[in-house]
Amino acid sequence: MGLQRSSEPFHRVYSAPEPPSDRWPRLIKPLAAVTALAAAGAVVFLVVPGQGQVHAGRDNAAVRPPGDSAEEPSRRFVRALPEPCGSVSKDTVDQAVPKATQRQSANSTLTTCTYASEGSRLRWLRVEARLYSPGDTGTPVQDAESYYATQWAQAHDTPFIRTISLARHRGIGDEAYRWFKADEERPAVLGQVTARIRNAVVTVSYSEQAPGAGGRDGRERACLDRATAAARDVLDALNDF
Numbered sequence: 001m002g003l004q005r006s007s008e009p010f011h012r013v014y015s016a017p018e019p020p021s022d023r024w025p026r027l028i029k030p031l032a033a034v035t036a037l038a039a040a041g042a043v044v045f046l047v048v049p050g051q052g053q054v055h056a057g058r059d060n061a062a063v064r065p066p067g068d069s070a071e072e073p074s075r076r077f078v079r080a081l082p083e084p085c086g087s088v089s090k091d092t093v094d095q096a097v098p099k100a101t102q103r104q105s106a107n108s109t110l111t112t113c114t115y116a117s118e119g120s121r122l123r124w125l126r127v128e129a130r131l132y133s134p135g136d137t138g139t140p141v142q143d144a145e146s147y148y149a150t151q152w153a154q155a156h157d158t159p160f161i162r163t164i165s166l167a168r169h170r171g172i173g174d175e176a177y178r179w180f181k182a183d184e185e186r187p188a189v190l191g192q193v194t195a196r197i198r199n200a201v202v203t204v205s206y207s208e209q210a211p212g213a214g215g216r217d218g219r220e221r222a223c224l225d226r227a228t229a230a231a232r233d234v235l236d237a238l239n240d241f
Contacts (some may be wrong), residue, residue, distance in 0.1 A: 006142040041219060077134050078200040080241045082108070085113035087237035088127055088230045096125045096206055096226040109133060120208040122188045127230060128237070132199045140199035146173065148196040151203070155179055155194075164220060171229065173197040173235050174208075180220045191223030193231040200238055209236075 084104035093100055093115050100115035109131045117123035132143040155166055155177070162182040169178045176195035183190065187210040194203045206227040211219060 001018050002200070016189075049066060050104060056130050058110055062076055076198070078131060078198055078238050078241055079133070081108070081111050081129050081131050081200070082128070082234075082237045082241060084111040084185070085115075087129075087234045088113070088115075089233050090126075092226075092229045092233055093125065096230065097123055100125070120209060122186060122207055124207050124228070125230060126207075127234060128203045130201045130203075131138070134199070138177055142203050144199045145194050148194065148201050151194050151201070157183045160185060169193070169228075173202070176231075178224050178228065180224055183207075186210070191220070191225075191227040193224070193227045195235060195237055202231055202234045203230075204234065 029195050049171045068203070079196045080215070084106045085102050097115045097117050099118055101118060102115055103115060111129045115125040119201045130144075130147065132140040132147070134140045137143050155163070158181075160183070162184055163179065164182060165178075165180045168180060172193065173195035174197055176193060179190075179192040181190050181192070182188070189209045189210045190205055192203065192205045194201065196202075206223050206228045208219070208223065
């Protein structure tokens with residue numbers, strides 16, 4: 001005998017669908033906020049880096065203002081020599097050797113000019129300029145210093161020449177000395193100035209007949225002044241080269 005269906009009506013219990021859970025949105029919002037803050041921080045870091053930070057592949061410590069060089073500019077060199085007889089002014093020559101005749105010789109590293117008196121073979125002014133060119137040597141200034149030092153040493157040991165005075169002199173080029181001497185054989189007295197300016201060395205000698213006994217020392221100032229005046233003219237000319 002089978003089961004009998006109940007005569008009472010059956011009421012089905014209805015359950016509404018469960019709404020989607022808001023647990024994930026609540027988690028996603030804080031995570032999105034944190035991500036946005038991190039991205040903003042990265043942008044600020046790249047746009048406004050701190051001191052010493054790396055920016056666009058460069059180290060700020062290595063960045064220098066425009067025009068600021070890590071190396072000092074090289075010293076200015078004398079590049080060429082003036083014309084042998086073109087650097088001493090006419091007034092200087094006329095005071096030393098009136099109505100002088102000129103003899104000169106020149107190449108790229110050595111020039112000489114001699115102003116000789118027509119009335120006296122012992123009165124003359126000789127100008128020599130020697131250049132140590134940067135195109136010929138890697139140490140032009142040092143070479144000029146070495147030559148100058150050699151000339152200074154040799155002035156202390158010269159046979160047949162009597163030194164009356166020999167001293168270093170300030171205010172002419174980078175370094176200079178003045179030498180007053182007597183040539184016992186001619187007889188003549190000479191005032192000489194040797195001066196260095198950077199990579200060039202200038203030697204100027206002025207000669208005149210020696211005065212009588214006891215008068216040589218009295219000509220020292222005049223002879224040295226004439227040689228010094230010519231040396232200053234040459235050094236001024238070298239500043240333009």
